[in-house]
Amino acid sequence: MQVTTIPTRPIPGQKPGTSGLRKKVRVFQEPHFLENFVQAIFDCAPELAGGTLVLGGDGRWFNERAIQTILKMAAGNGVGRVVVGRNGLLSTPAASNLIRELKAAGGIILSASHNPGGPEGDFGVKFNIANGGPAPEKVTEAIHARTQGITEYRRAEVPDLDLATLGETRLGELTVEVVDPVEAYARLMQRLFDFDAIRDLFRSGFRMRFDAMSAVTGPYAKRILEDMLGAPEGTVVNATPLPDFGGHHPDPNLVHCAALVALMNGPDAPDLGAASDGDGDRNLIHGPGLFVAPSDSLALLAANAHLAPGYAGGLKGVARSMPTSAAVDRVAAKLGIPCFETPTGWKFFGNLLDAGMATLCGEESAGTGSDHVREKDGLWAVLLWLNVLAKRRQSVPEIVRRHWAEFGRNYYSRHDYEALDAGIAQALVRDLRAKLPALPGRRLGEETVTLADDFAYRDPVDGSFSEHQGIRIGFRSGARVVFRLSGTGTEGATLRVYLERYEPVRIDEDTQAFLAPLVALAEEVAEIKKRTGRTGPDVIT
Numbered sequence: 001m002q003v004t005t006i007p008t009r010p011i012p013g014q015k016p017g018t019s020g021l022r023k024k025v026r027v028f029q030e031p032h033f034l035e036n037f038v039q040a041i042f043d044c045a046p047e048l049a050g051g052t053l054v055l056g057g058d059g060r061w062f063n064e065r066a067i068q069t070i071l072k073m074a075a076g077n078g079v080g081r082v083v084v085g086r087n088g089l090l091s092t093p094a095a096s097n098l099i100r101e102l103k104a105a106g107g108i109i110l111s112a113s114h115n116p117g118g119p120e121g122d123f124g125v126k127f128n129i130a131n132g133g134p135a136p137e138k139v140t141e142a143i144h145a146r147t148q149g150i151t152e153y154r155r156a157e158v159p160d161l162d163l164a165t166l167g168e169t170r171l172g173e174l175t176v177e178v179v180d181p182v183e184a185y186a187r188l189m190q191r192l193f194d195f196d197a198i199r200d201l202f203r204s205g206f207r208m209r210f211d212a213m214s215a216v217t218g219p220y221a222k223r224i225l226e227d228m229l230g231a232p233e234g235t236v237v238n239a240t241p242l243p244d245f246g247g248h249h250p251d252p253n254l255v256h257c258a259a260l261v262a263l264m265n266g267p268d269a270p271d272l273g274a275a276s277d278g279d280g281d282r283n284l285i286h287g288p289g290l291f292v293a294p295s296d297s298l299a300l301l302a303a304n305a306h307l308a309p310g311y312a313g314g315l316k317g318v319a320r321s322m323p324t325s326a327a328v329d330r331v332a333a334k335l336g337i338p339c340f341e342t343p344t345g346w347k348f349f350g351n352l353l354d355a356g357m358a359t360l361c362g363e364e365s366a367g368t369g370s371d372h373v374r375e376k377d378g379l380w381a382v383l384l385w386l387n388v389l390a391k392r393r394q395s396v397p398e399i400v401r402r403h404w405a406e407f408g409r410n411y412y413s414r415h416d417y418e419a420l421d422a423g424i425a426q427a428l429v430r431d432l433r434a435k436l437p438a439l440p441g442r443r444l445g446e447e448t449v450t451l452a453d454d455f456a457y458r459d460p461v462d463g464s465f466s467e468h469q470g471i472r473i474g475f476r477s478g479a480r481v482v483f484r485l486s487g488t489g490t491e492g493a494t495l496r497v498y499l500e501r502y503e504p505v506r507i508d509e510d511t512q513a514f515l516a517p518l519v520a521l522a523e524e525v526a527e528i529k530k531r532t533g534r535t536g537p538d539v540i541t
Contacts, residue, residue, distance in 0.1 A: 069155075282367050408503060499518045
């Protein structure tokens with residue numbers, strides 16, 4: 001086997017964001033762009049030399065081509081073994097599980113998660129470390145630094161591998177094993193959940209619609225929901241992963257799951273509607289006539305997790321990202337367990353999970369998970385909901401409203417202003433940050449500001465410090481508004497505005513109407529319309 005060293009030079013724009021490096025497909029297709037970043041990973045992760053690497057992605061455009069390139073580079077960089085999903089497919093949580101199960105040195109996951117696919121869409125590369133979770137900031141910073149000084153990359157000159165056939169192939173000293181992408185993940189789900197109770201639920205006439213959004217979760221949902229749990233054929237729709245996601249925007253929210261939402265609000269709604277995103281780590285939960293917001297879903301799952309065998313012993317703690325509503329905090333208080341508030345990004349949960357300080361984690365952006373892997377997990381969340389429904393034998397709306405009656409309701413919404421001019425968005429946040437010292441004690445509308453800061457986090461496990469994680473403005477009433485620039489987009493900037501108000505008694509109000517005064521306060525203090533020219537958000541969730 002011949003290994004070639006290819007000269008290169010640094011390429012700007014290779015700084016990983018919240019979930020790896022994301023760019024347009026056409027950018028990754030430019031000469032040396034993918035190779036430079038992957039070589040930087042190998043250079044910054046010496047444990048991969050002679051070790052095991054897990055490799056796969058969500059099947060989006062450029063997925064298979066990128067995998068062939070990475071396999072040849074793995075051979076050229078002395079990796080001992082690569083385990084890759086058949087046809088290059090691995091959901092993000094399944095990849096995390098394989099890393100952990102195989103005690104691999106790490107994994108490379110190819111995905112831009114919920115971003116659009118296709119030749120004009122997005123692509124991404126993320127490195128996960130040996131615990132199965134996203135690389136921490138110190139690692140991604142080292143990778144970025146390496147991309148700025150790279151001069152060469154190494155590649156084995158070998159033919160493309162057959163990724164459709166299970167089994168092993170040798171590339172010099174490298175062993176490549178193609179595995180069933182679903183098998184190990186399905187075994188894990190069987191250990192966590194009461195499959196017999198869920199089968200009985202489906203036998204009782206329970207109806208469900210799962211929209212895989214033509215993304216990677218389709219094969220997982222078909223195997224587990226229909227083949228193993230006995231849900232009727234056709235329960236899973238859009239089940240075949242497609243390079244362009246069938247034209248879908250694979251983000252499981254009320255806008256991009258319009259057909260599912262219409263069904264669930266219609267006269268013949270099934271008992272549960274669910275969806276997952278491009279790489280399988282996000283989820284949508286919808287009951288007949290009632291959407292369960294991700295923040296509420298996290299709280300409800302924390303309150304009911306003991307009904308599943310994998311969590312029957314109770315939770316060690318829970319964690320949520322700072323912009324996520326405080327609904328789960330109230331559950332944690334009742335259970336007598338700690339609740340941690342972290343920056344956005346699943347990597348911040350990893351230390352808490354590894355240290356045994358938390359069991360369930362969640363983010364308002366439709367991501368929920370537990371200590372079974374080190375990623376959020378869309379299908380896992382759906383299966384836990386099914387386990388709860390099978391044990392409680394109540395409808396989704398009944399379970400949700402009983403929860404609100406006990407704990408009160410955190411009315412919550414996120415308003416996204418997408419594809420803003422990056423300079424304008426950054427100036428908006430910069431100027432808002434400058435206003436913070438003068439805000440406490442000031443009246444805004446009917447509210448009085450009691451907190452105004454830029455969230456910073458000291459990791460309780462390793463002591464690492466992260467700052468500028470989102471601007472928080474809190475009011476005497478307990479309401480709050482959070483402003484944050486997203487790190488998951490590939491074009492321009494996305495401004496996210498999070499709005500929350502707790503109400504202990506009036507639990508059946510319309511969310512947007514109830515939060516309208518907060519929306520007005522957010523506009524007043526940040527001058528969003530004046531600065532961006534937008535008359536309103538692009539997406540409301």
